[in-house]
Amino acid sequence: MPTATARPDVLETASPAGRRLREPLVRLQSISKTFSNGTVALRDLSVDIGDGEFLSLLGPSGCGKSTALRIIAGLGEATAGSVEWRTAEPGGAGPTHPEIGFVFQEPTLMPWATVFGNVWLPLRLKGQTRQAARGRVMEALGMVGLEAFADSYPRELSGGMKMRVSIARALITRPKLLLMDEPFAALDEITRFKLNNDLLHLWETFGWTVIFVTHSVFESVYLSERIIVMAARPGRVYRELAIEAPYPREDDFRTSPIYNEHCRRVSVTLHEAMGEGSH
């Protein structure tokens, strides 16, 4: 267990032992967010997110991890600090944010629209007709294995399938960055494991950047290259941990000693962070 006891930090990701060298995609600089009721959701949050990285934000509820995700998505302004995008669009003017896909904790589907209609939505809002979008909608549904359910309504689907539809909708714009806000928290364990595997396969195939918010140590270790452990009140970065384990990670990784060792280490760090937050 080479990485078990080393105190890791962000440098480790970029070290020769790290899996890939990353160009930064987005840099959060000293982000603070105070809500109108005076709650300090985030204080001085600085994180670099590498292009193509799988990063998890892990922390107790109230640590501002969802708030951070929303600020990256442009839903809500930071009170202080800046979000700097490093994507030089070819021929484009300046660093604007790339195409973003967002998956909420709830499937957030429109109950009056079919699966097709829900996945079509992002393209429809860009003015694509149903006919023009059909190919891409079916392609996105194919990625999550739901082609056969295009004409079903959300209420006819199981919780896991609704989440897949939500993921297909996030994927249809071919995003460079996928933001996921505890997407599998409400699902049963079997479905969650399955969707974890599917998500990793898609990530390895398409090479997007994923920022994954979770409160599950096990889920974050299984998925991520790097975990940012956050502490609450006020929400801040407590520590960054690299998960040195090769991909593809499959079900046997879940039972491997190295996985358990990482979980133990992350768990200890999370408890430290929560202990610090409580006084």
Place this chain on the structure above:
Amino acid sequence: MTTAETAQAEPRVAEDEDNELPLAPEAESLGGRIARIAVPLGMLALLLTVWQAYVTVFDVPHYILPSPIRIGQTLATDWSMLFAALLVTLRITVLALAIALVGGVAIAIIMAQSRWVELALYPYAVILQVTPIVAIAPLILIYAPTTQSAILICAWIVAFFPVLSNTTQGLRSTDHNLLNLFELYGASRRQTLLFLQLPNALPYFLAGLRIAGGLSLIAAVVGEFAAGTGGRNAGLAFRLLEAQFRLNIPRLFAALVLLSMAGVLIFFATSLLSWLLLRKWHESAVRREN
């Protein structure tokens, strides 16, 4: 991720399909469907028989309580007059309802766009609603150019509020995450309204419509009572009053039967519309299966 994998990993899928595909009413057993029609009809037959027996046995004079058969005969003999009156009343009801729908939805949309407009308009909509229509009717009769238009205005005032308040509620209760999603994808205000807020408000609107349908008939009748129009434009309510003055009690009952049948018809029409629009997705229109 293939379909085969999905089916294998999520056996729940197949189960759900079995459970939920028979959504339509045809899932109901034949016996259940017959009972749904036969029981109320049997009840009606029983009531009418008792009524008829009572009138015959105690020899009740028809100007006090006419027998069902006599009411039926009156309905037949006075049909041309009563049916013409029914059409007049129905025309006002439907017209008032239609204008109330357009106006209610339009004002709800405007109020949902701007907090200021809502602050300015909503209190007056409430005042218009809570003031008894019978009390406003005489004023309207003075100001309106014709009696028919006065009755129309009465019916509109009453039918308009449930549509407005329900639609406003529906437009406001849009899922915040869906609103975030629309914002994330750069949806315009018009797109958010058309693709998100209006569909979301549809069940609320339809509930308002069902209330408004019944209310507009009531208001049309109240308006006619207040106006007391006779002649060619006489509605059912006027015929009803007229029959009372003349102590033509069988005709009064006949008019009443037509009026309540018109109410039932409106209720069924709005319920049917509601079911047609919601049956695919809304919990209210889908049969629960456990």
